[in-house]
Amino acid sequence: MDDDSKGSHLSVVVDLSPLYWARSALPAPENEFPLTLAAFLAQLLAFLNAHVACAHENTLAVFGAFPGKSILLYASSAPIPDGLAPDTNSANAYPPFNAVDAAVVQRITAELDALPEQDEEAPSALVGALAKALCYVNRFTLPPSANSKAQANGFHPGVLPDPRILVLSVSPDLATSYIPVMNAIFSAQKLKATIDVCQIYGPNTVFLQQAAHLTGGSYIFLERRDALLQYLIMSFLPPPAIRRTLSVPTQEQVDFRAACFCHKRIIDIGFVCSVCLSIFCAPLPVCTTCR
Amino acid sequence: MPPRRDAEYMDVDSDSDVSIGGRKGKGKEKAGEKRRKDKGKGKATEAAYTWEASYTRSWDTVQEDEAGSLQGAVEDWMARGRRRRLLAPAAPVRRTIIRHLVLLLDLSTSMLDRDMRPTRFDLMLQYAREFIVEWFDQNPLGQIGVVGMRAGIGERVGEMSGNPQDVLKAIADRHKLEPTGEPSLQNSIELARSSMNHLPTHSSREILIIFGSLTTCDPHNIHDTLDACVANKIRISVVALAAEMKICRELCDKTGGQFGVAMNEGHFKDLLFELIPPPAQRALSRAAGAGAANPAADLMMMGFPTRLPDASPPSLCVCHSELRSEGFLCPRCLAKVCDVPTDCDICDLMVVSSPHLARSYHHLFPVKPYTAVASMADPSSSNGCHGCARVFPIAGLSGVSEGMSPVGRYRCPECFGEFCSDCDVFVHDVLHCCPGCGK
Numbered sequence: 096m097d098d099d100s101k102g103s104h105l106s107v108v109v110d111l112s113p114l115y116w117a118r119s120a121l122p123a124p125e126n127e128f129p130l131t132l133a134a135f136l137a138q139l140l141a142f143l144n145a146h147v148a149c150a151h152e153n154t155l156a157v158f159g160a161f162p163g164k165s166i167l168l169y170a171s172s173a174p175i176p177d178g179l180a181p182d183t184n185s186a187n188a189y190p191p192f193n194a195v196d197a198a199v200v201q202r203i204t205a206e207l208d209a210l211p212e213q214d215e216e217a218p219s220a221l222v223g224a225l226a227k228a229l230c231y232v233n234r235f236t237l238p239p240s241a242n243s244k245a246q247a248n249g250f251h252p253g254v255l256p257d258p259r260i261l262v263l264s265v266s267p268d269l270a271t272s273y274i275p276v277m278n279a280i281f282s283a284q285k286l287k288a289t290i291d292v293c294q295i296y297g298p299n300t301v302f303l304q305q306a307a308h309l310t311g312g313s314y315i316f317l318e319r320r321d322a323l324l325q326y327l328i329m330s331f332l333p334p335p336a337i338r339r340t341l342s343v344p345t346q347e348q349v350d351f352r353a354a355c356f357c358h359k360r361i362i363d364i365g366f367v368c369s370v371c372l373s374i375f376c377a378p379l380p381v382c383t384t385c386r
Numbered sequence: 387m388p389p390r391r392d393a394e395y396m397d398v399d400s401d402s403d404v405s406i407g408g409r410k411g412k413g414k415e416k417a418g419e420k421r422r423k424d425k426g427k428g429k430a431t432e433a434a435y436t437w438e439a440s441y442t443r444s445w446d447t448v449q450e451d452e453a454g455s456l457q458g459a460v461e462d463w464m465a466r467g468r469r470r471r472l473l474a475p476a477a478p479v480r481r482t483i484i485r486h487l488v489l490l491l492d493l494s495t496s497m498l499d500r501d502m503r504p505t506r507f508d509l510m511l512q513y514a515r516e517f518i519v520e521w522f523d524q525n526p527l528g529q530i531g532v533v534g535m536r537a538g539i540g541e542r543v544g545e546m547s548g549n550p551q552d553v554l555k556a557i558a559d560r561h562k563l564e565p566t567g568e569p570s571l572q573n574s575i576e577l578a579r580s581s582m583n584h585l586p587t588h589s590s591r592e593i594l595i596i597f598g599s600l601t602t603c604d605p606h607n608i609h610d611t612l613d614a615c616v617a618n619k620i621r622i623s624v625v626a627l628a629a630e631m632k633i634c635r636e637l638c639d640k641t642g643g644q645f646g647v648a649m650n651e652g653h654f655k656d657l658l659f660e661l662i663p664p665p666a667q668r669a670l671s672r673a674a675g676a677g678a679a680n681p682a683a684d685l686m687m688m689g690f691p692t693r694l695p696d697a698s699p700p701s702l703c704v705c706h707s708e709l710r711s712e713g714f715l716c717p718r719c720l721a722k723v724c725d726v727p728t729d730c731d732i733c734d735l736m737v738v739s740s741p742h743l744a745r746s747y748h749h750l751f752p753v754k755p756y757t758a759v760a761s762m763a764d765p766s767s768s769n770g771c772h773g774c775a776r777v778f779p780i781a782g783l784s785g786v787s788e789g790m791s792p793v794g795r796y797r798c799p800e801c802f803g804e805f806c807s808d809c810d811v812f813v814h815d816v817l818h819c820c821p822g823c824g825k
Binding site: 165167170173220222223226227229230231233234272273274275277278279280281282285286305308309345348349350351352353362363364365366367368369371372373374375378379382384 | 483484527589685686687688689690691692693694695697714717718726735738739740741743744745746747748749750751770771772773774775776777808809812813816817818819820821822823824
């Protein structure tokens with residue numbers, strides 16, 4: 096680690112779409128390596144604990160993207176609410192691990208239970224969660240202001256050294272979120288935050304590939320899903336400064352495709368308005384964005 | 387971003403008590419701007435221009451509240467930004483995204499004047515660099531050329547280029563740009579005009595003049611040049627450092643540009659940076675342009691390539707015929723080009739990467755301004771910011787100005803999420819996407 100005294104910040108964005116997790120858990124004929132949500136969470140928690148254990152100063156925030164909703168599951172700067180207080184009778188557990196595990200698991204369970212019964216599931220709010228992660232990074236990159244409660248909590252606000260955002264995605268690309276994802280990428284560039292992506296289930300996502308490429312992070316498409324924890328620890332645990340000396344898997348090709356504004360299809364050849372640069376999949380008599 | 391700007395103005399001001407050359411009236415930067423904005427407060431009218439200003443103490447411009455905190459001053463600054471955003475028109479305007487700009491720098495002896503510190507010349511170079519970086523950030527498909535005017539002629543300092551590094555390199559060496567002689571507006575405008583003659587009609591042609599002199603020495607009638615610029619649809623904007631000249635005003639008015647006289651260093655920067663967002667297209671040019679004659683010509687065919695990694699097997703590129711591994715594949719003919727944006731040499735398709743285009747989309751789809759929550763009775767059940775999870779203050783601030791929320795909460799009109807003031811600024815200035823509704 097280049098500077099031990101500062102630690103590093105990790106924001107994890109977890110895609111928790113029940114539909115795709117259910118598909119991911121289907122046994123052999125559908126999936127060669129089925130992965131259930133419970134197995135995933137166990138591996139994720141081990142990874143989060145590993146990050147907390149790396150250095151005392153390391154900070155962590157976990158955001159969950161549920162269908163149509165995104166929430167903060169855990170933040171190391173915020174006090175744990177009373178209802179989520181860790182189990183005190185497990186004397187053998189390291190308290191910070193306990194706090195992360197309890198908060199993440201309990202909030203996910205509560206949110207999943209509260210989901211309305213619907214035939215058609217709303218797409219998961221990955222963009223909202225990503226935007227929140229950026230707001231969170233921005234909050235600690237800003238100089239401390241007098242009304243922030245952070246000082247009162249004994250957390251030293253100040254500049255976060257190389258903030259990272261890890262996106263664990265299971266849903267395919269959502270073409271409607273093209274512009275927000277792009278905006279999020281540019282904000283991450285301005286904040287000098289790295290976005291790492293691990294696509295756990297489903298096809299490659301074009302937008303997240305671009306996010307990782309443009310912010311200097313790594314994009315990993317998980318082939319052996321039973322080995323998730325190994326991928327996480329080998330590729331995403333070391334901060335970017337160390338990764339240069341390690342041989343972290345890089346992406347083979349980056350797809351620079353875009354989504355058209357008219358039908359939200361992902362296209363490789365499009366018609367672009369010469370004035371406002373809106374993208375259309377078919378020639379139109381007049382641009383519908385700027386008219 | 388207010389805190390940053392605030393810090394910057396503190397340190398520009400902090401040396402205002404150091405007197406260089408024993409002249410009074412130089413130590414007035416943003417302070418002057420601040421006063422200008424709240425004119426009518428007695429103090430404001432008597433000190434507007436740098437040369438009229440008296441000795442200023444930086445510590446007087448920031449007012450502490452009773453508790454000795456600077457919070458009030460910072461909040462006030464942010465409120466001003468908020469109000470400006472609310473005033474902005476909500477309806478979408480048509481903007482020119484592919485821009486071509488020639489930056490005309492005055493390099494005459496009048497730029498050695500020290501009324502802006504360290505000198506007008508050094509300040510101009512410094513701001514020009516910041517301007518170029520920010521301009522390319524917001525106009526990634528644009529191009530900038532640099533022309534200097536000194537010793538009665540216009541000289542090409544930097545060729546038209548879409549790469550910010552090239553443009554910055556052109557003005558990096560201040561010794562090559564040492565000011566001498568008289569400026570010539572006509573010569574340099576003609577030079578700039580000729581370098582933009584070949585450009586396609588859908589792109590904008592703009593000239594930005596930073597002018598410190600009060601004279602111009604021209605070989606012919608400058609009004610002919612002005613008419614030629616109008617005919618060529620070149621938009622001229624002038625930032626004057628000395629005083630208003632009729633010809634400069636006329637250049638801007640007739641071509642549809644902006645004219646401004648910088649009162650002090652802070653105002654100079656504001657005037658310059660106002661020219662960064664893509665200009666709204668005028669109704670006149672719209673009617674005459676694509677809308678009426680040939681509407682289909684409005685759309686260009688573009689391809690979004692696939693990038694090959696460094697480790698791929700090397701092959702010849704179509705642009706230089708060199709053997710290399712990295713490159714971009716044209717989606718139509720699968721030829722390999724070295725860099726984007728470019729026109730494919732084989733099938734002539736315009737190849738751009740989608741991030742290039744996406745950088746300007748926030749101009750088209752801005753986030754709706756958040757409304758300030760007025761009282762404690764109003765707030766919903768949430769006790770933390772919807773974006774960064776910061777806990778909201780329990781007690782309301784007293785004596786806040788218009789547009790500020792006394793409880794520190796700002797609500798999105800779409801998803802009714804409540805945000806703190808830092809997130810409000812961040813979402814509207816940087817992120818351009820509401821964390822609650824994801825739009």
